[in-house]
Amino acid sequence: MGGYIISNRKVAVIGAGFVGSSIAYALTIRKLAREIVLIDIDKEKTEGEALDIQHGIPELGDAVVRAGGYEDCADCDLIIITAGRNRKPGESRLDLITGNSQILKNVVEQIQKYYTRGAIMLVSNPVDVLVYQCTRWMGLPDGRVFGTGCELDSSRMVRLIADYTNRDTEAVKISIVGEHGDAQIPIWSRASIDGMPIQEYCETQGLPWTKEQREVLTEQVRGMGAAIIKNKGRTHYGIATCACYLAGAVLDQRPAIASVSTVLRGEYGVSDVGLSVPSILGVNGVEKRLEEEWAQEELTLFRQAADKMKGVLKTL
């Protein structure tokens, strides 16, 4: 997990579809990067997206946003991979494995020709499987490749709890860990509102905080991506803002704790599988995976998620 100091805030976004271009847009208006290069097999569309972002926001951004090629991966501080097919209504993220794994292989072969340094953030789905493959193929130090993983799920849960407790989202702390998919686990035992255990907070407010209540929230978050896809065919704004938050930790040298996906090395008794756990994210990607105290039931569910994902990896 070693180090170097960041210098030029150059970001390559591979895949200029809905997710990739929304990330580039979010990075631009947050002024997180000096140079953002969009790379996609569809060159004309990529040119259009880059021009649209660059020309649409002269007052709000100062980055150079342009369409480029894989040679632009040289000297990037961060490479964000979003290339790949999205889910159709009714599909699970795991249904995307074969196609998106092929695309990732192709993308990694191209990146390897030019890669000099920088963290690699995976967004394409199924993100935990692709993190595992990209980590293996790139052969970089531990943590340099990471996936957005359950950070989006955690963010969705924060939103729901904030609404339920009538508090602002900043007061709510909760991590969802495991698979960015059906085997995701909210760590209720550590959830808090303004530092107070959530159970205690709800009691003081006269709000029910039962197992049933928690299950309703868990199911809502688990099905949130599918529900949005049913309504509008895709999700991209939520993931773009999450990816932008994570990019900030890398580009701004502003370490953040986030539930992102890396290949585990014995944490929580699990190794050799890509899953999300709360991690310190900084200039080198994931600098440390945190080993928190979880309730026994949460630990059991996490290990079951690991077994499920190992089963999936065996089919590749």
Ligand SMILES: NC(=O)c1ccc[n+]([C@@H]2O[C@H](COP(=O)([O-])OP(=O)(O)OC[C@H]3O[C@@H](n4cnc5c(N)ncnc54)[C@H](O)[C@@H]3O)[C@@H](O)[C@H]2O)c1
């Ligand atoms: N991790 C998350 O939380 C999350 C959330 C939303 C979407 N996603 C995933 O992000 C991915 C992209 O979704 P989208 O809505 O932007 O899809 P999209 O179809 O709009 O864009 C995908 C882009 O990838 C490009 N592409 C395909 N093969 C390529 C290759 N070999 N090299 C470079 N580019 C290539 C396509 O030309 C296209 O522009 C999907 O896998 C989707 O499931 C992940």
